[in-house]
Amino acid sequence: MTMRFGGRLYLSKQSFIAEVAFSAFRALVLLGIVIVTLYPFWNTLVISFNQAIDTTRGGIYLWPRIWSFHNYKSIWVTANIPNALFISVARAVCSTILNLFFTTMLAYALSRRDFSLRRPFTLLVLLSMYVNAGLFPNYFLIRNLHLNGTFWVYIIPGMISAFNFIVIRTFIKTIPESLFESARLDGTGDFRIFWSFVIPLSKPVLATVALFVSVGAWNAWFDTLLYCSAKPELFTLQYQLMALLQQSMNQSRSAADINSAGMAANIIQSTVTPMSIRAAGTIIATVPILIVYPFLQKYFVVGMNVGSIKE
């Protein structure tokens, strides 16, 4: 007896049943993964658009019961979202450009086999992946450099990442050496070669690293807490969201804490709740990632594979 399923032929009944059962299992698990991954966003989205006091009655899972834009309106003002957005975007853009430029320049110089200082320099960079002095030694360095409380504390400390260095250098090494040789014989300087050959040829890997760096910069919040917590004009979007989140966590501790927390969100009483505000903040912080994600996702798999060669 033969049976067909999914365009294939099965010789026995058992193997046919096993195949159908497996397909059903696979479909269920994949569907489960998609739901578990996406539902939290949906849940948060509908809560952010539901009227805050109504949300406390519960039951907002699939669709808002009473539509309201008030959560967004109040957070827009109280958490100073326009400024936070500006700081976050500025931070991500500056970090990405400087990080890419310096890491690629270093990667090119240290990919040159004839460079006399290649070995000690490479060792210093690679070791930095495993050496971490810890939170407070770094904290006092930043303070001694007078970077705390300035915008530059977001940009300067993280300009070189050893992992990105490996990824870019691995890629540059795949560029035929003869190309650089001939340019050098023509009297082209190394910086010129870096600028007009290496950068254009490395575009695919630079796109990947740009994604890693910009997402990392966009998502950071702890440095704001450490170095800029006294400068509201330097608060990033993630930091503002963190403050909202902590506030709603405190609510579960005791109601008195909220009144003493002095958070700006409390100014607008009773029309918003920490939970709804938190939902709106989460959505605002997620949307930019969701917008760029589909455009960039074709790059990161390529980059991960380049990186894993060295791993």
Place this chain on the structure above:
Amino acid sequence: MSTLEINKPLGFWKKLSTQKQLIWMSLPIILYVILFTYVPLTGWTMAFQDFKPSKGFASPWVGWKWFKFLFSDDQFVMVMRNTLAMSFINLIFNFTFAIGLALLLNEVKAKRLKSLAQTISYLPHFLSWVVVAGLVSTILASDGVFNIVLKWLGLMKEPTIWLGKPKAFWWIVGFTNVWKEVGWNTIIYLAAMSAIDPALYEAAEIDGCGRLAKIRHITLPSIKPTIIVLLIMNLGWIMESGFEIQYLLRNGMNADYSQSIDIYVVNYGLRQGNYSLATAGGMFKSLVNIVLLLAANWFSGKLGEEKLV
């Protein structure tokens, strides 16, 4: 011949003097790396002082005082327990779920469906922990969807405030990590699986192997080296249970189970201004990490796998 002249070996300094541009392109960046990575190591002296920011490095020396305090502090012992527990849970969850999902995705032959599933499962990797913590606390709220599902399945009568249950905290962190990283972690396994020779599967089919038999006898043995290397590498990070998610989800009720070593360091340093104790804690962690990394590297060499460092 001009090429001969170029290839003629030069003395170190003479050769270096022809590489001025390369030096300009690398030396400032190397100095930067030294400043931001290696210079802070001098701050470890704080762990042996009664450090006061006003006095700086002229603060009085106290020897091993803070390390002795650390190991006699009940709270530190508790913090170590939490760190190791969450680390192990993360390690085991990450491996089993990622390998499981990779095996499943590998069996999806429809390209469109496979890449859609991958795209969706990678997404959480790009979100900040702040966003993830926001999503988690919405889902786990007392009227959140998690309680509703449990009630609907008949597993629970009364809704629970999950973030207020101390013993649930480790598992919340574990599953949150899986949710965020499982898709991303499959990439490396899928890459290893795509390198398997299809002829092996065809031969197995002719021998009458079913799907499970093929997974057991071909796919899993083929990705074994990848699994071992990743496992050893991760054992070197066992003191890193993560910091952000614990910091963001901890509250008064779960404090005994949510504090990790990093939170202990932040608390003593930022809240109490005891930078010496905080540095001693951080230094202890770094040293254990380095020892574990070297041990893992040595072990990896013993097993005949590629050395990592």
